[in-house]
Amino acid sequence: xxxxxxxxxxxxxxxVARAPWTLLKAVFGWLVLFEARNKVLLAPSxxxxxxxxxxxxxxxxxxxxxxxxxxxxxxxxxHRRPEALLAAVRSALAQSVRDQxxxxxxxxxxxxxxxxxxxxxxxxxxxxxxxxxxxxxxGIRLTRSRYVAFLDDDNLWEPDHxxxxxxxxxxxxxxxxxxxxxxxxxxxxxxxDVLSVPYDRRRAARESFLDTNAFVARRDRSLHFSxxxxxxxxxxxxxxxxxxxxxxxxxxxxxPHPTVRYLMNxxxxxxxx
Numbered sequence: 001x002x003x004x005x006x007x008x009x010x011x012x013x014x015x016v017a018r019a020p021w022t023l024l025k026a027v028f029g030w031l032v033l034f035e036a037r038n039k040v041l042l043a044p045s046x047x048x049x050x051x052x053x054x055x056x057x058x059x060x061x062x063x064x065x066x067x068x069x070x071x072x073x074x075x076x077x078x079h080r081r082p083e084a085l086l087a088a089v090r091s092a093l094a095q096s097v098r099d100q101x102x103x104x105x106x107x108x109x110x111x112x113x114x115x116x117x118x119x120x121x122x123x124x125x126x127x128x129x130x131x132x133x134x135x136x137x138x139g140i141r142l143t144r145s146r147y148v149a150f151l152d153d154d155n156l157w158e159p160d161h162x163x164x165x166x167x168x169x170x171x172x173x174x175x176x177x178x179x180x181x182x183x184x185x186x187x188x189x190x191x192x193d194v195l196s197v198p199y200d201r202r203r204a205a206r207e208s209f210l211d212t213n214a215f216v217a218r219r220d221r222s223l224h225f226s227x228x229x230x231x232x233x234x235x236x237x238x239x240x241x242x243x244x245x246x247x248x249x250x251x252x253x254x255x256p257h258p259t260v261r262y263l264m265n266x267x268x269x270x271x272x273x
Contacts (some may be wrong), residue, residue: 029205133225
């Protein structure tokens with residue numbers, strides 16, 4: 001029996017309608033296309049959040065001691081994870097590279113008591129923004145350093161994280177940014193796997209394998225996070241956007257050694273893969 005013409009036409013019509021999207025994905029990558037859409041739809045939120053970021057950076061710079069210049073500034077964004085934050089801070093301060101400052105930026109919830117260390121500085125935003133990029137940007141702007149590293153409040157570094165990154169960054173002819181491998185850990189403490197993918201910008205437009213917890217980069221004006229308000233449904237995450245954009249004009253390499261203990265936290269949309 002021959003199917004009705006209308007039933008055959010429906011799948012064909014759908015394939016024809018999707019053809020431009022399929023072609024664009026093949027040429028640019030779905031992550032690039034999604035981010036272009038985000039910039040159009042979420043632009044109004046970014047404008048307002050940039051004003052908030054500017055105001056907070058000015059307020060905090062005026063009201064708190066400025067961290068001294070350092071080889072590396074480690075920026076830790078946090079919000080209502082006091083115990084995990086303490087562990088993250090300790091792992092940053094335990095780095096074999098001593099020439100660093102650690103800047104903790106709380107997204108308006110208040111800070112727990114932190115270790116007494118002259119390299120550690122902590123500030124709180126006046127109110128909650130709910131935008132990790134804005135929180136991290138404030139931390140970048142409050143510090144002075146040649147390189148910047150990033151650590152979230154629910155993840156940990158091995159003691160050689162910065163040393164391994166800087167060894168590559170400071171080598172003659174070295175890159176501008178590097179990211180190490182991630183040891184992905186489940187909430188019960190067991191290891192899920194090690195994520196270690198060599199950098200390829202074309203591949204990065206199609207696969208989400210980049211994370212700023214493993215990223216250390218040379219500071220310049222392009223090293224800032226997106227200010228778009230990214231709800232759990234908004235992809236890609238700001239980690240991918242930063243590294244992919246930074247790599248447009250900077251050389252980025254992968255260090256295939258796991259130096260980050262990355263919590264696969266089902267309660268946090270920032271850690272979905």
